[in-house]
Structure formats: C-alpha cells, structure tokens
Amino acid sequence: MSLVALLLAGFAPAANAAADQLKFGVDMARRGLWNEALFRFRQAERANPGDVRVLNNLAVAYEAVGLFEQALDTYRRALKASPSNRELRRNYARFIEFYQAFKPDAESLDASEGDRPPDAAPESPTGDAAGT
Amino acid sequence: MCSAIISSHRMRAAVLAAGLLLPMAPLDAGTVEVRLTLPVRARLDLTGRESIAVAPFLVVRDEGDESLARSGLDLQKEFNSYLERLLKRNTRLDLIETGPVDFPSYDLADLSRQQDFWRVLGERLQADLILTGSLDFDVQDRSGYRSEGYTSPYDGRTYYRQVLVEETGFEFDIVMQVYDGRTGDQLYSDNFKDFKQFEGERTDPLTGMFENLYALEGRIAGIFVQKQVETSRILFTP
Numbered sequence: 001m002s003l004v005a006l007l008l009a010g011f012a013p014a015a016n017a018a019a020d021q022l023k024f025g026v027d028m029a030r031r032g033l034w035n036e037a038l039f040r041f042r043q044a045e046r047a048n049p050g051d052v053r054v055l056n057n058l059a060v061a062y063e064a065v066g067l068f069e070q071a072l073d074t075y076r077r078a079l080k081a082s083p084s085n086r087e088l089r090r091n092y093a094r095f096i097e098f099y100q101a102f103k104p105d106a107e108s109l110d111a112s113e114g115d116r117p118p119d120a121a122p123e124s125p126t127g128d129a130a131g132t
Numbered sequence: 133m134c135s136a137i138i139s140s141h142r143m144r145a146a147v148l149a150a151g152l153l154l155p156m157a158p159l160d161a162g163t164v165e166v167r168l169t170l171p172v173r174a175r176l177d178l179t180g181r182e183s184i185a186v187a188p189f190l191v192v193r194d195e196g197d198e199s200l201a202r203s204g205l206d207l208q209k210e211f212n213s214y215l216e217r218l219l220k221r222n223t224r225l226d227l228i229e230t231g232p233v234d235f236p237s238y239d240l241a242d243l244s245r246q247q248d249f250w251r252v253l254g255e256r257l258q259a260d261l262i263l264t265g266s267l268d269f270d271v272q273d274r275s276g277y278r279s280e281g282y283t284s285p286y287d288g289r290t291y292y293r294q295v296l297v298e299e300t301g302f303e304f305d306i307v308m309q310v311y312d313g314r315t316g317d318q319l320y321s322d323n324f325k326d327f328k329q330f331e332g333e334r335t336d337p338l339t340g341m342f343e344n345l346y347a348l349e350g351r352i353a354g355i356f357v358q359k360q361v362e363t364s365r366i367l368f369t370p
Contacts, residue, residue: 019370020370022368022369022370023369023370026164026367026368026369026370029166029367030164030166032167034168053368053370054368056366056367056368057367057368060166060168060365060366060367063168063170063365064168064169066171087163087366087368090366091365091366094363094365095365098170098363101172101173102170102171102172102173103173
C-alpha cells in the first residue's frame with residue numbers, strides 16, 4: 001500500500017500543477033488575455049501531456065492568437081486522444097469551417113472530421129483503425 | 133485490540149491513498165464558453181492591384197418612384213459616392229474617376245459576358261479593377277389596419293379596435309461585380325439584400341437607403357479587406 005502511495009505521490013504534484021495552470025488559463029481566456037492563456041495551457045500540457053481538456057484549451061488559444069497551423073495540429077492530437085468528446089468535436093468542426101474559408105489553399109479538410117479521429121484509417125475489412 | 137490497531141492503520145493508508153489519488157482523478161467535465169475574434173479574409177485578393185474604378189451601377193428598378201422623386205434622391209449618384217467613400221476608408225486602392233460610361237447593354241447578365249468591354253474600359257481608365265453592378269431600391273408603403281387591445285376606463289374590460297398603422301419599408305437589393313481591368317475577367321459577383329421598416333408614411337428614402345447600406349457595410353467592405361468576426365469556443369475547466 002505504501003508503495004502505491006509513494007508512486008501516486010510522485011504524480012500528484014504534476015496533476016495539481018496542470019489543474020492550476022488550466023484554471024488560471026481559463027480565467028485569462030475569459031478576460032480575453034489569450035497570450036497569457038496560451039502560456040498557461042502550454043504549462044498545463046507540459047505537466048500533464050495528452051490530457052484532452054488541456055489539448056482542447058490549447059488549440060482554442062492557438063486559434064485566438066492566430067496560430068492556426070498549431071491549432072489544427074493540437075485539435076488533431078486531442079481528437080486522437082478522445083475521439084468521442086462532444087465539446088472537442090464541436091470546437092474542431094467550427095475551426096475547420098473557419099480555417100477552410102480563411103485558407104482555401106490549405107489541404108482538403110472535412111468539417112465533419114470532428115466526428116471521427118482525424119488520423120483514423122479508412123474502414124478496413126477487419127474493422128481495425130489506426131491507433132488501435 | 134491488535135486487530136483494531138491494524139484496521140486503523142489500514143484505514144489511514146486507504147485515506148492517504150485516496151487523498152493522493154484525488155488530483156489524479158479525471159478533472160470534472162466543467163466547461164465554459166468563451167468568445168474569440170477571428171479574421172475573415174477578403175473575398176478578393178488585392179495583391180498586385182493598386183487602382184479601382186467604380187463604374188455607374190445600373191438602376192434596375194426603383195419602386196416608389198413618387199417618393200424618390202419627391203425627396204430628390206439620385207440613387208445611382210448617392211450609391212456610387214457611398215462606395216467611393218467606403219473604398220477610400222477601408223482600402224489603399226487608388227480611386228479612378230470613370231466619367232460617363234456607355235454600356236453596350238443595360239442587362240447585367242449580358243454585361244457580365246462582355247469581357248472585351250471591361251478589358252477596353254480597364255485599359256482606357258488604367259484601372260486594375262472595375263467595380264460595377266446593379267441596384268434595386270424598393271420603397272414600400274406597408275401601412276395597414278392592425279388589431280389593438282385597450283382597457284376601457286369605464287368598465288375595466290378589454291376591447292379590440294382596428295388602428296391604422298403607417299409604416300414604410302425600404303428594400304435594397306444590390307448586385308456587386310468586380311472585373312479585372314487588364315483581362316476583362318469577372319473576378320467576383322455577389323448579391324446583397326437588406327430590408328428596413330420605419331414608422332410613418334413618408335419616411336425619407338435617403339434615410340432608408342443609408343440604413344440599408346449601414347447594415348450591409350461590413351459585407352461590402354469584406355469584398356476588399358480582411359474583417360474580424362466574433363465566434364465562440366468551449367474551454368474545459370478543472
């Protein structure tokens with residue numbers, strides 16, 4: 001039991017730090033201070049990489065400061081981590097709609113892509129998809 | 133006694149583990165909607181284009197001619213002047229006076245096929261772009277009788293009566309086209325519509341026209357310049 005507790009104690013500060021940075025970042029975003037929010041979400045990602053909530057917020061912050069390529073990449077990473085997250089899919093669909101109008105020469109993007117992981121392989125006879 | 137102590141130790145360890153586990157548990161699925169401003173690119177790429185000529189817009193129809201004549205409103209002149217101000221304010225394009233233009237046709241669909249005409253006009257004016265189109269300004273008398281309830285001061289009951297309501301509607305339907313002054317190619321074509329309604333039978337058409345234009349200004353400017361739009365996204369809160 002004590003071993004488990006020690007192991008957990010090692011992870012707890014990072015998770016706490018991620019939650020703190022996420023909270024502060026959201027506060028900043030709500031005030032429209034997007035550069036600060038972006039910095040906080042990056043810190044949160046460093047503390048808790050792969051967390052879909054952090055990645056979603058980070059992608060939105062990238063959008064807000066005009067770093068659209070990074071936003072696209074981060075949304076895709078988030079979708080890979082959590083393909084069925086409704087809020088994330090909604091954000092992604094809206095972003096793609098905007099991005100296609102803003103940058104028509106960008107690679108072909110499908111707004112409905114938010115309904116499935118962006119890098120999922122086409123349906124195969126075995127039903128396996130990339131990432132499984 | 134001994135088993136009670138062991139049990140107590142186990143309990144403490146469990147509480148400790150649970151306490152340490154808490155921060156690792158998934159964050160609550162709290163969300164908050166935030167507003168952000170995103171750029172919308174101009175409909176036309178102005179790279180390498182430095183001048184524009186605003187050719188007279190064709191007035192397709194101006195219903196309510198009587199009220200227009202009464203007000204002395206020259207629709208074509210006012211609209212062209214408005215467009216020139218808008219272009220000066222929003223773009224770095226040099227505005228070129230067109231003077232009178234002899235159109236080969238007064239049908240916009242036909243004109244849009246006259247590539248040579250636009251190319252020659254562009255050469256004559258030395259304009260990179262030519263802006264033109266058509267206007268349809270419709271003044272509508274929308275007065276009529278409406279049912280209105282009132283409470284009688286004598287018996288406190290509510291009665292309904294027919295009341296004449298005088299209202300004027302203004303509908304502006306604009307087709308805007310932009311041609312390449314060097315090749316005569318049509319670069320852009322779009323339709324803008326707006327309807328405004330005002331109380332009063334004889335509302336000034338000039339007021340109505342500018343109310344319509346103010347409503348459409350962002351879209352018209354968006355042909356030439358990048359705009360900002362506000363949108364919303366969802367953020368997750370811990």
